[in-house]
Amino acid sequence: MTSLPDKTARKLGLVIDLDVCVGCQACVVNCKAWNSGGYGSSLADHEPYGDAPEGAWLNRVHGYEVVSKDSAAIVHFPKSCLHCDDAPCVTVCPTGASIKRSEDGIVLVDESKCMGCGLCAWACPYGAREMDPSAGVMKKCTLCVDRIYNENLPEVDREPACVRTCPTNARHFGDLADPDSHVSNLVASRCGQDLMPEQETRPVNKYLLPQDRDGAEQMSLSGFVLADLADPSPSGLLGWIDSALSKL
Amino acid sequence: MHPALSLILFTTLSGAGFGLCFWTGVLATRQEGWVTASAGLVAIILSTTGLLCSVFHLRQPTRAWRSFSQWRSSWLSREALLAPVALILVLALVLAAVQDSHVTGVLGWITALLAIATVLATSMIYTQLRAIAAWNSWRTPLLFVAFSMSSGYYLMLFVWNLSVIVLPTDRAQVNIPVEQAALLAAILAPAAQLAQFVWWHYRDAFRYGMSSTESATGLGGLGSVRMLEPPHTGASYLTSEMGYTIARRHALKLRWISVFFCTAIPLSICLWLGEGIVGATLSSLMIVVAHVTGIIIARWLFFAESRHTVMLYYRS
Numbered sequence: 275m276t277s278l279p280d281k282t283a284r285k286l287g288l289v290i291d292l293d294v295c296v297g298c299q300a301c302v303v304n305c306k307a308w309n310s311g312g313y314g315s316s317l318a319d320h321e322p323y324g325d326a327p328e329g330a331w332l333n334r335v336h337g338y339e340v341v342s343k344d345s346a347a348i349v350h351f352p353k354s355c356l357h358c359d360d361a362p363c364v365t366v367c368p369t370g371a372s373i374k375r376s377e378d379g380i381v382l383v384d385e386s387k388c389m390g391c392g393l394c395a396w397a398c399p400y401g402a403r404e405m406d407p408s409a410g411v412m413k414k415c416t417l418c419v420d421r422i423y424n425e426n427l428p429e430v431d432r433e434p435a436c437v438r439t440c441p442t443n444a445r446h447f448g449d450l451a452d453p454d455s456h457v458s459n460l461v462a463s464r465c466g467q468d469l470m471p472e473q474e475t476r477p478v479n480k481y482l483l484p485q486d487r488d489g490a491e492q493m494s495l496s497g498f499v500l501a502d503l504a505d506p507s508p509s510g511l512l513g514w515i516d517s518a519l520s521k522l
Numbered sequence: 523m524h525p526a527l528s529l530i531l532f533t534t535l536s537g538a539g540f541g542l543c544f545w546t547g548v549l550a551t552r553q554e555g556w557v558t559a560s561a562g563l564v565a566i567i568l569s570t571t572g573l574l575c576s577v578f579h580l581r582q583p584t585r586a587w588r589s590f591s592q593w594r595s596s597w598l599s600r601e602a603l604l605a606p607v608a609l610i611l612v613l614a615l616v617l618a619a620v621q622d623s624h625v626t627g628v629l630g631w632i633t634a635l636l637a638i639a640t641v642l643a644t645s646m647i648y649t650q651l652r653a654i655a656a657w658n659s660w661r662t663p664l665l666f667v668a669f670s671m672s673s674g675y676y677l678m679l680f681v682w683n684l685s686v687i688v689l690p691t692d693r694a695q696v697n698i699p700v701e702q703a704a705l706l707a708a709i710l711a712p713a714a715q716l717a718q719f720v721w722w723h724y725r726d727a728f729r730y731g732m733s734s735t736e737s738a739t740g741l742g743g744l745g746s747v748r749m750l751e752p753p754h755t756g757a758s759y760l761t762s763e764m765g766y767t768i769a770r771r772h773a774l775k776l777r778w779i780s781v782f783f784c785t786a787i788p789l790s791i792c793l794w795l796g797e798g799i800v801g802a803t804l805s806s807l808m809i810v811v812a813h814v815t816g817i818i819i820a821r822w823l824f825f826a827e828s829r830h831t832v833m834l835y836y837r838s
Contacts, residue, residue, distance in 0.1 A: 276594075277594050278595075292741075326756050328756050328758060330759065331758075336751065337752075338739055338741065339749075339750040345745070347745075349739075351741075362650075365595040366647075367595075368598035369591065369592065370592050371588075387585065388585070389586050389588060389589065391579060392579075395764075396523070398653065399653035400832065401760045401764065404760060410581030411581065467740035473831070481740050483740065483741065483743070
Protein backbone atom coordinates (compact mmCIF):
# COMPACT_ATOMS: atom_id res chain seq x y z
CA MET A 275 0.00 0.00 0.00
CA THR A 276 1.42 3.35 -0.99
CA SER A 277 0.10 5.14 2.07
CA LEU A 278 2.93 6.06 4.42
CA PRO A 279 3.26 4.33 7.80
CA ASP A 280 2.40 6.64 10.73
CA LYS A 281 5.61 5.72 12.43
CA THR A 282 8.48 3.39 11.65
CA ALA A 283 10.02 1.26 14.38
CA ARG A 284 13.49 2.12 13.18
CA LYS A 285 14.79 4.78 10.81
CA LEU A 286 17.70 3.23 9.00
CA GLY A 287 19.64 5.76 7.02
CA LEU A 288 22.93 7.41 6.21
CA VAL A 289 24.83 10.32 7.70
CA ILE A 290 27.16 11.84 5.12
CA ASP A 291 30.11 13.90 6.30
CA LEU A 292 30.88 16.56 3.70
CA ASP A 293 33.94 17.57 5.74
CA VAL A 294 35.57 14.23 5.04
CA CYS A 295 34.37 13.28 1.53
CA VAL A 296 37.18 13.64 -1.02
CA GLY A 297 35.02 12.92 -4.05
CA CYS A 298 36.86 9.73 -5.01
CA GLN A 299 33.65 8.16 -6.45
CA ALA A 300 34.37 4.80 -4.77
CA CYS A 301 30.86 4.78 -3.23
CA VAL A 302 29.35 5.48 -6.67
CA VAL A 303 31.21 2.59 -8.25
CA ASN A 304 30.62 0.09 -5.47
CA CYS A 305 26.92 1.01 -5.38
CA LYS A 306 26.69 0.32 -9.10
CA ALA A 307 28.65 -2.93 -8.76
CA TRP A 308 26.59 -4.31 -5.88
CA ASN A 309 23.23 -3.27 -7.29
CA SER A 310 24.01 -4.68 -10.73
CA GLY A 311 23.96 -8.12 -9.16
CA GLY A 312 21.76 -7.68 -6.11
CA TYR A 313 18.10 -6.89 -5.42
CA GLY A 314 15.87 -6.56 -8.49
CA SER A 315 16.90 -6.20 -12.09
CA SER A 316 20.44 -5.33 -13.03
CA LEU A 317 21.28 -1.59 -13.12
CA ALA A 318 21.55 -1.19 -16.87
CA ASP A 319 23.67 1.09 -19.03
CA HIS A 320 23.27 2.09 -22.65
CA GLU A 321 26.47 2.35 -24.66
CA PRO A 322 28.68 2.12 -21.56
CA TYR A 323 31.83 2.25 -23.72
CA GLY A 324 30.35 4.26 -26.61
CA ASP A 325 30.20 7.93 -27.45
CA ALA A 326 27.21 8.72 -25.27
CA PRO A 327 27.23 6.45 -22.23
CA GLU A 328 24.06 6.61 -20.18
CA GLY A 329 22.62 4.45 -17.46
CA ALA A 330 20.89 4.16 -14.12
CA TRP A 331 22.89 4.91 -10.98
CA LEU A 332 21.59 5.06 -7.44
CA ASN A 333 24.32 7.22 -5.95
CA ARG A 334 26.08 10.12 -7.60
CA VAL A 335 28.73 12.56 -6.35
CA HIS A 336 28.38 16.21 -7.34
CA GLY A 337 31.11 18.83 -6.87
CA TYR A 338 30.24 22.33 -5.66
CA GLU A 339 32.09 25.56 -5.18
CA VAL A 340 30.97 27.44 -2.06
CA VAL A 341 31.94 31.09 -2.13
CA SER A 342 31.51 33.56 0.72
CA LYS A 343 32.92 37.04 1.34
CA ASP A 344 36.37 35.91 2.41
CA SER A 345 36.67 32.28 1.49
CA ALA A 346 36.04 29.75 -1.23
CA ALA A 347 35.79 26.00 -0.82
CA ILE A 348 35.19 22.94 -2.94
CA VAL A 349 32.67 20.52 -1.46
CA HIS A 350 32.19 16.98 -2.75
CA PHE A 351 28.55 16.06 -2.40
CA PRO A 352 27.35 12.44 -2.57
CA LYS A 353 23.61 12.13 -3.18
CA SER A 354 21.41 9.06 -2.93
CA CYS A 355 17.88 8.37 -1.69
CA LEU A 356 17.21 10.08 1.66
CA HIS A 357 14.51 7.55 2.70
CA CYS A 358 12.18 10.41 3.69
CA ASP A 359 9.60 9.99 6.45
CA ASP A 360 7.10 11.86 4.28
CA ALA A 361 8.26 10.34 1.01
CA PRO A 362 6.26 11.96 -1.83
CA CYS A 363 7.50 9.28 -4.24
CA VAL A 364 5.58 6.61 -2.30
CA THR A 365 2.17 8.26 -2.05
CA VAL A 366 1.98 9.17 -5.76
CA CYS A 367 2.59 5.57 -6.89
CA PRO A 368 -0.59 4.24 -8.52
CA THR A 369 0.33 0.55 -8.58
CA GLY A 370 1.53 -0.15 -5.05
CA ALA A 371 5.09 -0.76 -6.26
CA SER A 372 6.57 1.99 -4.08
CA ILE A 373 6.53 1.34 -0.36
CA LYS A 374 8.01 2.69 2.85
CA ARG A 375 8.63 -0.20 5.20
CA SER A 376 7.15 0.25 8.67
CA GLU A 377 9.81 -1.91 10.33
CA ASP A 378 12.92 0.03 9.30
CA GLY A 379 11.75 3.01 7.19
CA ILE A 380 13.49 1.87 4.00
CA VAL A 381 11.79 3.14 0.82
CA LEU A 382 11.70 0.35 -1.76
CA VAL A 383 10.29 -0.40 -5.21
CA ASP A 384 8.66 -3.78 -5.81
CA GLU A 385 9.83 -4.07 -9.40
CA SER A 386 7.30 -6.76 -10.28
CA LYS A 387 4.49 -4.23 -9.69
CA CYS A 388 6.12 -1.16 -11.28
CA MET A 389 4.49 -0.10 -14.59
CA GLY A 390 7.25 2.40 -15.36
CA CYS A 391 5.11 5.56 -15.41
CA GLY A 392 7.89 7.64 -13.86
CA LEU A 393 5.60 9.70 -11.63
CA CYS A 394 7.60 8.82 -8.48
CA ALA A 395 10.78 10.22 -10.08
CA TRP A 396 8.91 13.46 -10.75
CA ALA A 397 7.65 13.55 -7.16
CA CYS A 398 11.15 13.21 -5.64
CA PRO A 399 12.68 16.70 -5.27
CA TYR A 400 16.19 15.19 -4.94
CA GLY A 401 16.41 13.12 -8.11
CA ALA A 402 16.94 9.92 -6.17
CA ARG A 403 15.02 7.70 -8.59
CA GLU A 404 16.09 6.73 -12.09
CA MET A 405 14.28 4.62 -14.67
CA ASP A 406 16.22 1.55 -15.70
CA PRO A 407 16.86 1.97 -19.44
CA SER A 408 16.54 -1.76 -20.14
CA ALA A 409 14.14 -3.20 -17.58
CA GLY A 410 11.75 -0.22 -17.78
CA VAL A 411 11.16 -0.17 -14.04
CA MET A 412 12.09 2.45 -11.47
CA LYS A 413 15.38 1.98 -9.66
CA LYS A 414 16.40 3.54 -6.38
CA CYS A 415 18.72 3.10 -3.40
CA THR A 416 17.57 0.11 -1.33
CA LEU A 417 19.95 0.99 1.50
CA CYS A 418 21.42 -2.35 0.43
CA VAL A 419 18.54 -4.21 2.01
CA ASP A 420 20.11 -7.36 0.55
CA ARG A 421 23.36 -6.74 2.48
CA ILE A 422 22.34 -5.31 5.83
CA TYR A 423 20.18 -8.32 6.81
CA ASN A 424 22.22 -10.88 4.85
CA GLU A 425 23.48 -13.56 7.20
CA ASN A 426 25.56 -15.13 4.45
CA LEU A 427 27.87 -12.14 4.62
CA PRO A 428 30.48 -11.60 7.35
CA GLU A 429 29.08 -9.19 9.94
CA VAL A 430 31.51 -6.46 8.93
CA ASP A 431 29.98 -6.42 5.43
CA ARG A 432 26.38 -6.04 6.63
CA GLU A 433 26.17 -2.36 5.81
CA PRO A 434 25.40 -0.53 2.57
CA ALA A 435 28.00 -0.97 -0.18
CA CYS A 436 28.70 2.78 -0.31
CA VAL A 437 29.42 2.89 3.42
CA ARG A 438 31.52 -0.27 3.38
CA THR A 439 33.73 0.99 0.58
CA CYS A 440 34.25 4.62 1.62
CA PRO A 441 38.02 4.99 2.22
CA THR A 442 37.63 8.17 4.30
CA ASN A 443 34.68 7.15 6.50
CA ALA A 444 32.56 9.94 5.10
CA ARG A 445 29.44 7.76 5.10
CA HIS A 446 27.89 6.36 8.26
CA PHE A 447 25.01 3.88 8.47
CA GLY A 448 22.71 3.32 11.40
CA ASP A 449 19.34 3.79 13.11
CA LEU A 450 18.46 7.48 13.29
CA ALA A 451 15.41 6.73 15.48
CA ASP A 452 17.71 5.50 18.26
CA PRO A 453 19.02 8.63 20.06
CA ASP A 454 22.08 6.73 21.35
CA SER A 455 23.19 5.34 18.00
CA HIS A 456 26.50 6.33 16.44
CA VAL A 457 24.70 8.17 13.64
CA SER A 458 22.35 10.04 16.00
CA ASN A 459 25.35 11.19 18.05
CA LEU A 460 27.02 12.46 14.90
CA VAL A 461 23.87 14.35 13.92
CA ALA A 462 23.56 15.85 17.42
CA SER A 463 27.20 16.92 17.74
CA ARG A 464 27.61 18.25 14.21
CA CYS A 465 24.12 19.74 13.60
CA GLY A 466 23.12 17.26 10.87
CA GLN A 467 21.33 19.03 8.02
CA ASP A 468 18.20 18.12 6.06
CA LEU A 469 18.29 18.79 2.32
CA MET A 470 15.49 21.09 1.11
CA PRO A 471 13.51 21.08 4.39
CA GLU A 472 11.03 23.44 2.64
CA GLN A 473 9.88 20.50 0.50
CA GLU A 474 8.49 18.96 3.73
CA THR A 475 9.72 15.46 2.93
CA ARG A 476 11.39 15.00 6.36
CA PRO A 477 14.46 13.12 5.05
CA VAL A 478 16.01 10.46 7.29
CA ASN A 479 19.52 10.84 5.83
CA LYS A 480 21.47 13.79 7.26
CA TYR A 481 24.43 15.77 5.99
CA LEU A 482 27.29 17.05 8.17
CA LEU A 483 28.65 20.32 6.84
CA PRO A 484 32.31 21.19 6.28
CA GLN A 485 33.69 22.71 9.47
CA ASP A 486 35.27 26.13 9.84
CA ARG A 487 39.05 25.75 9.83
CA ASP A 488 39.99 29.43 10.32
CA GLY A 489 39.64 29.25 14.13
CA ALA A 490 41.81 26.14 14.30
CA GLU A 491 44.59 27.79 12.33
CA GLN A 492 44.71 30.86 14.52
CA MET A 493 44.93 28.75 17.67
CA SER A 494 47.84 26.67 16.46
CA LEU A 495 49.81 29.55 14.98
CA SER A 496 49.47 32.34 17.54
CA GLY A 497 52.66 32.71 19.66
CA PHE A 498 54.43 29.93 17.82
CA VAL A 499 57.48 30.25 15.65
CA LEU A 500 57.15 27.30 13.32
CA ALA A 501 60.95 27.04 12.93
CA ASP A 502 61.25 26.20 16.64
CA LEU A 503 59.33 23.00 16.06
CA ALA A 504 62.05 21.83 13.71
CA ASP A 505 64.70 22.49 16.37
CA PRO A 506 64.21 19.86 19.08
CA SER A 507 65.41 20.66 22.60
CA PRO A 508 66.99 17.54 24.12
CA SER A 509 66.31 16.43 27.66
CA GLY A 510 68.24 14.25 30.17
CA LEU A 511 71.95 13.88 29.79
CA LEU A 512 71.89 15.27 26.26
CA GLY A 513 69.93 18.26 27.60
CA TRP A 514 72.56 18.94 30.27
CA ILE A 515 75.35 18.72 27.69
CA ASP A 516 73.35 20.97 25.39
CA SER A 517 72.80 23.66 28.04
CA ALA A 518 76.40 23.40 29.34
CA LEU A 519 77.80 23.78 25.88
CA SER A 520 75.44 26.71 25.23
CA LYS A 521 76.87 28.54 28.25
CA LEU A 522 80.47 28.27 27.09
CA MET B 523 10.19 18.78 -17.67
CA HIS B 524 10.29 16.57 -20.74
CA PRO B 525 7.15 17.21 -22.81
CA ALA B 526 6.15 13.65 -23.69
CA LEU B 527 3.77 13.54 -26.66
CA SER B 528 1.78 10.73 -24.99
CA LEU B 529 0.99 12.94 -21.97
CA ILE B 530 0.24 16.05 -24.05
CA LEU B 531 -2.27 14.10 -26.15
CA PHE B 532 -3.63 12.31 -23.09
CA THR B 533 -4.38 15.50 -21.13
CA THR B 534 -5.69 17.41 -24.17
CA LEU B 535 -7.88 14.70 -25.74
CA SER B 536 -9.24 13.21 -22.52
CA GLY B 537 -9.79 16.79 -21.27
CA ALA B 538 -11.86 17.57 -24.37
CA GLY B 539 -13.64 14.21 -24.19
CA PHE B 540 -14.63 14.55 -20.54
CA GLY B 541 -15.54 18.20 -21.19
CA LEU B 542 -17.99 16.95 -23.81
CA CYS B 543 -19.21 14.35 -21.28
CA PHE B 544 -19.88 17.24 -18.91
CA TRP B 545 -21.93 19.26 -21.43
CA THR B 546 -23.74 16.13 -22.65
CA GLY B 547 -24.80 15.45 -19.08
CA VAL B 548 -25.77 19.01 -18.23
CA LEU B 549 -27.78 19.54 -21.43
CA ALA B 550 -29.29 16.03 -21.57
CA THR B 551 -32.84 17.23 -20.87
CA ARG B 552 -32.65 20.17 -23.27
CA GLN B 553 -31.96 18.24 -26.45
CA GLU B 554 -33.35 15.23 -28.29
CA GLY B 555 -32.16 11.84 -27.09
CA TRP B 556 -30.38 11.10 -30.35
CA VAL B 557 -28.34 14.32 -30.06
CA THR B 558 -27.33 13.37 -26.52
CA ALA B 559 -26.44 9.90 -27.79
CA SER B 560 -24.29 11.31 -30.62
CA ALA B 561 -22.48 13.66 -28.24
CA GLY B 562 -22.02 10.84 -25.72
CA LEU B 563 -20.48 8.54 -28.33
CA VAL B 564 -18.09 11.23 -29.59
CA ALA B 565 -17.13 11.92 -25.95
CA ILE B 566 -16.48 8.23 -25.26
CA ILE B 567 -14.33 7.83 -28.39
CA LEU B 568 -12.28 10.95 -27.60
CA SER B 569 -11.79 10.20 -23.89
CA THR B 570 -10.82 6.61 -24.60
CA THR B 571 -8.33 7.74 -27.26
CA GLY B 572 -6.81 10.13 -24.72
CA LEU B 573 -6.59 7.45 -22.05
CA LEU B 574 -4.99 5.04 -24.52
CA CYS B 575 -2.37 7.70 -25.34
CA SER B 576 -1.36 7.76 -21.67
CA VAL B 577 -0.58 4.03 -21.88
CA PHE B 578 2.20 4.84 -24.35
CA HIS B 579 3.94 6.72 -21.54
CA LEU B 580 4.31 3.49 -19.56
CA ARG B 581 7.41 1.34 -19.82
CA GLN B 582 5.47 -1.71 -18.59
CA PRO B 583 1.97 -1.20 -20.02
CA THR B 584 0.89 -4.76 -19.22
CA ARG B 585 0.95 -3.82 -15.53
CA ALA B 586 -1.33 -0.80 -16.02
CA TRP B 587 -4.22 -2.67 -14.41
CA ARG B 588 -2.41 -2.34 -11.08
CA SER B 589 -3.02 1.39 -11.16
CA PHE B 590 -6.62 0.81 -10.02
CA SER B 591 -5.35 -0.27 -6.61
CA GLN B 592 -3.87 2.75 -4.79
CA TRP B 593 -6.78 5.22 -4.74
CA ARG B 594 -6.21 5.88 -1.03
CA SER B 595 -3.05 7.87 -1.65
CA SER B 596 -2.43 8.29 -5.40
CA TRP B 597 -4.16 10.78 -7.68
CA LEU B 598 -3.09 8.79 -10.73
CA SER B 599 -4.90 5.79 -9.28
CA ARG B 600 -7.99 7.91 -8.53
CA GLU B 601 -7.94 9.17 -12.10
CA ALA B 602 -7.64 5.61 -13.39
CA LEU B 603 -10.75 4.63 -11.39
CA LEU B 604 -12.85 7.73 -12.09
CA ALA B 605 -12.31 7.67 -15.86
CA PRO B 606 -13.95 4.29 -16.60
CA VAL B 607 -16.77 5.01 -14.12
CA ALA B 608 -17.48 8.30 -15.92
CA LEU B 609 -17.37 6.54 -19.30
CA ILE B 610 -19.78 3.82 -18.16
CA LEU B 611 -22.13 6.53 -16.90
CA VAL B 612 -21.99 8.26 -20.30
CA LEU B 613 -22.88 4.96 -21.93
CA ALA B 614 -25.82 4.58 -19.53
CA LEU B 615 -26.84 8.16 -20.31
CA VAL B 616 -26.73 7.43 -24.04
CA LEU B 617 -29.04 4.41 -23.57
CA ALA B 618 -31.41 6.35 -21.27
CA ALA B 619 -31.54 9.32 -23.65
CA VAL B 620 -32.31 7.19 -26.71
CA GLN B 621 -35.20 5.51 -24.85
CA ASP B 622 -36.31 8.91 -23.54
CA SER B 623 -36.16 7.53 -20.01
CA HIS B 624 -37.27 9.72 -17.08
CA VAL B 625 -33.87 9.17 -15.35
CA THR B 626 -32.04 11.00 -18.17
CA GLY B 627 -31.89 14.30 -16.26
CA VAL B 628 -30.55 12.86 -13.00
CA LEU B 629 -28.17 10.57 -14.82
CA GLY B 630 -26.99 13.58 -16.83
CA TRP B 631 -26.03 15.55 -13.76
CA ILE B 632 -24.24 12.57 -12.16
CA THR B 633 -22.33 12.03 -15.43
CA ALA B 634 -21.37 15.71 -15.55
CA LEU B 635 -20.13 15.55 -11.96
CA LEU B 636 -18.04 12.43 -12.60
CA ALA B 637 -16.61 13.90 -15.82
CA ILE B 638 -15.44 17.04 -14.02
CA ALA B 639 -14.08 14.93 -11.13
CA THR B 640 -12.03 12.92 -13.63
CA VAL B 641 -10.52 16.08 -15.15
CA LEU B 642 -9.77 17.36 -11.64
CA ALA B 643 -8.06 14.06 -10.75
CA THR B 644 -5.95 14.30 -13.93
CA SER B 645 -4.89 17.82 -12.99
CA MET B 646 -4.09 16.73 -9.42
CA ILE B 647 -1.52 14.23 -10.75
CA TYR B 648 0.52 17.31 -11.69
CA THR B 649 -0.67 19.70 -8.97
CA GLN B 650 0.39 17.39 -6.13
CA LEU B 651 4.09 17.51 -7.14
CA ARG B 652 5.72 20.04 -4.82
CA ALA B 653 9.08 19.52 -6.56
CA ILE B 654 7.68 21.29 -9.65
CA ALA B 655 6.69 24.68 -8.27
CA ALA B 656 4.89 25.83 -11.44
CA TRP B 657 2.43 22.93 -11.19
CA ASN B 658 1.97 22.96 -7.43
CA SER B 659 -0.87 25.49 -7.11
CA TRP B 660 -4.66 25.78 -7.52
CA ARG B 661 -4.02 27.39 -10.88
CA THR B 662 -3.26 23.99 -12.46
CA PRO B 663 -6.70 22.40 -11.75
CA LEU B 664 -8.31 25.67 -12.84
CA LEU B 665 -6.37 25.52 -16.11
CA PHE B 666 -7.26 21.89 -16.83
CA VAL B 667 -10.94 22.30 -16.01
CA ALA B 668 -11.23 25.57 -17.97
CA PHE B 669 -9.80 24.06 -21.16
CA SER B 670 -11.84 20.91 -20.67
CA MET B 671 -15.04 22.98 -20.45
CA SER B 672 -14.19 25.12 -23.49
CA SER B 673 -12.99 22.33 -25.79
CA GLY B 674 -15.93 20.15 -24.70
CA TYR B 675 -18.40 22.89 -25.50
CA TYR B 676 -16.96 23.55 -28.97
CA LEU B 677 -17.23 19.82 -29.64
CA MET B 678 -20.86 20.06 -28.56
CA LEU B 679 -21.44 22.85 -31.12
CA PHE B 680 -19.98 20.59 -33.78
CA VAL B 681 -22.19 17.66 -32.71
CA TRP B 682 -25.29 19.89 -32.85
CA ASN B 683 -24.51 21.00 -36.38
CA LEU B 684 -23.56 17.52 -37.49
CA SER B 685 -26.75 15.97 -36.10
CA VAL B 686 -28.83 18.38 -38.17
CA ILE B 687 -27.15 16.89 -41.24
CA VAL B 688 -27.07 13.26 -40.13
CA LEU B 689 -30.25 12.78 -38.09
CA PRO B 690 -33.91 13.22 -39.13
CA THR B 691 -35.06 16.77 -38.35
CA ASP B 692 -37.33 15.79 -35.43
CA ARG B 693 -34.49 13.86 -33.78
CA ALA B 694 -31.95 16.70 -34.06
CA GLN B 695 -33.86 19.19 -31.91
CA VAL B 696 -31.89 21.28 -29.42
CA ASN B 697 -34.02 23.41 -27.09
CA ILE B 698 -31.44 26.02 -26.24
CA PRO B 699 -31.89 29.63 -27.39
CA VAL B 700 -29.34 30.53 -30.05
CA GLU B 701 -28.30 33.64 -28.08
CA GLN B 702 -27.44 31.54 -24.99
CA ALA B 703 -25.50 29.01 -27.04
CA ALA B 704 -23.58 31.77 -28.85
CA LEU B 705 -22.86 33.62 -25.61
CA LEU B 706 -21.31 30.47 -24.05
CA ALA B 707 -19.22 29.95 -27.20
CA ALA B 708 -17.96 33.51 -27.00
CA ILE B 709 -17.18 33.35 -23.27
CA LEU B 710 -15.56 29.92 -22.81
CA ALA B 711 -12.43 30.36 -24.94
CA PRO B 712 -11.46 33.75 -23.43
CA ALA B 713 -12.22 32.39 -19.94
CA ALA B 714 -9.92 29.42 -20.47
CA GLN B 715 -7.34 31.74 -21.98
CA LEU B 716 -7.53 33.90 -18.86
CA ALA B 717 -6.86 30.82 -16.70
CA GLN B 718 -3.85 30.13 -18.93
CA PHE B 719 -2.53 33.69 -18.51
CA VAL B 720 -2.96 33.42 -14.72
CA TRP B 721 -1.01 30.13 -14.83
CA TRP B 722 1.78 31.60 -17.00
CA HIS B 723 2.07 34.60 -14.68
CA TYR B 724 2.50 32.31 -11.66
CA ARG B 725 4.94 30.05 -13.48
CA ASP B 726 7.16 33.03 -14.39
CA ALA B 727 7.17 34.29 -10.79
CA PHE B 728 8.04 30.96 -9.12
CA ARG B 729 10.61 29.01 -11.06
CA TYR B 730 11.77 26.74 -8.25
CA GLY B 731 9.40 27.85 -5.47
CA MET B 732 11.13 28.15 -2.11
CA SER B 733 14.08 25.93 -3.06
CA SER B 734 17.54 26.96 -4.25
CA THR B 735 20.90 25.28 -4.83
CA GLU B 736 21.80 26.53 -1.34
CA SER B 737 18.85 24.75 0.30
CA ALA B 738 19.23 21.69 -1.95
CA THR B 739 22.82 21.13 -0.81
CA GLY B 740 22.34 22.42 2.75
CA LEU B 741 25.47 24.51 2.15
CA GLY B 742 23.71 27.89 2.02
CA GLY B 743 24.95 28.89 5.48
CA LEU B 744 28.55 28.79 4.21
CA GLY B 745 28.13 30.99 1.14
CA SER B 746 26.70 30.93 -2.35
CA VAL B 747 26.78 27.52 -4.01
CA ARG B 748 27.62 26.79 -7.64
CA MET B 749 28.09 23.48 -9.38
CA LEU B 750 31.71 22.86 -10.23
CA GLU B 751 31.80 19.22 -11.33
CA PRO B 752 28.74 17.40 -12.67
CA PRO B 753 28.26 13.85 -11.35
CA HIS B 754 28.17 12.47 -14.88
CA THR B 755 29.55 13.75 -18.16
CA GLY B 756 26.84 12.36 -20.45
CA ALA B 757 23.08 12.55 -20.23
CA SER B 758 21.10 10.72 -17.58
CA TYR B 759 17.45 9.91 -16.94
CA LEU B 760 17.36 12.87 -14.57
CA THR B 761 18.73 15.43 -17.01
CA SER B 762 16.69 14.24 -19.98
CA GLU B 763 13.44 13.81 -18.02
CA MET B 764 13.66 16.80 -15.66
CA GLY B 765 16.19 19.05 -17.39
CA TYR B 766 14.43 19.60 -20.69
CA THR B 767 15.56 22.94 -22.17
CA ILE B 768 15.16 22.58 -25.95
CA ALA B 769 13.21 25.43 -27.56
CA ARG B 770 12.55 27.13 -24.23
CA ARG B 771 13.91 30.25 -25.88
CA HIS B 772 10.91 30.18 -28.23
CA ALA B 773 8.51 29.91 -25.30
CA LEU B 774 7.14 33.44 -25.57
CA LYS B 775 6.45 33.10 -29.30
CA LEU B 776 4.79 29.74 -28.71
CA ARG B 777 2.59 31.26 -26.02
CA TRP B 778 1.21 33.80 -28.48
CA ILE B 779 0.82 31.16 -31.19
CA SER B 780 -1.27 29.11 -28.74
CA VAL B 781 -3.38 32.19 -27.91
CA PHE B 782 -3.94 32.70 -31.64
CA PHE B 783 -5.19 29.12 -32.11
CA CYS B 784 -7.00 28.77 -28.77
CA THR B 785 -8.91 32.04 -28.72
CA ALA B 786 -8.36 34.31 -31.72
CA ILE B 787 -9.40 31.83 -34.42
CA PRO B 788 -12.44 30.39 -32.55
CA LEU B 789 -13.75 33.88 -31.76
CA SER B 790 -13.32 35.08 -35.35
CA ILE B 791 -15.14 32.00 -36.67
CA CYS B 792 -17.91 32.45 -34.04
CA LEU B 793 -18.61 35.86 -35.60
CA TRP B 794 -18.89 34.35 -39.04
CA LEU B 795 -20.29 30.81 -38.52
CA GLY B 796 -20.56 29.91 -42.20
CA GLU B 797 -23.37 29.74 -44.76
CA GLY B 798 -26.15 27.24 -44.15
CA ILE B 799 -25.88 24.05 -42.12
CA VAL B 800 -22.92 22.59 -44.03
CA GLY B 801 -20.99 25.84 -43.59
CA ALA B 802 -21.90 25.95 -39.90
CA THR B 803 -20.77 22.34 -39.43
CA LEU B 804 -17.47 23.01 -41.18
CA SER B 805 -16.83 26.21 -39.24
CA SER B 806 -17.64 24.55 -35.91
CA LEU B 807 -15.23 21.76 -36.86
CA MET B 808 -12.61 24.43 -37.60
CA ILE B 809 -13.24 25.96 -34.17
CA VAL B 810 -12.64 22.58 -32.50
CA VAL B 811 -9.48 21.89 -34.51
CA ALA B 812 -8.02 25.37 -33.88
CA HIS B 813 -8.90 25.37 -30.18
CA VAL B 814 -7.47 21.89 -29.57
CA THR B 815 -4.32 22.75 -31.57
CA GLY B 816 -3.86 25.78 -29.31
CA ILE B 817 -4.31 23.63 -26.19
CA ILE B 818 -1.73 21.12 -27.48
CA ILE B 819 0.83 23.94 -27.92
CA ALA B 820 -0.01 25.33 -24.46
CA ARG B 821 0.24 21.82 -22.96
CA TRP B 822 3.66 21.37 -24.59
CA LEU B 823 4.74 24.55 -22.82
CA PHE B 824 3.11 23.33 -19.58
CA PHE B 825 5.73 20.58 -19.51
CA ALA B 826 8.68 22.19 -21.29
CA GLU B 827 8.63 25.43 -19.28
CA SER B 828 8.18 23.89 -15.83
CA ARG B 829 11.27 23.36 -13.75
CA HIS B 830 12.02 20.55 -11.33
CA THR B 831 14.05 21.07 -8.15
CA VAL B 832 16.47 18.28 -9.14
CA MET B 833 17.99 20.69 -11.65
CA LEU B 834 19.14 22.82 -8.71
CA TYR B 835 21.81 20.14 -8.20
CA TYR B 836 23.06 20.84 -11.72
CA ARG B 837 24.14 24.05 -13.41
CA SER B 838 20.67 25.42 -14.02
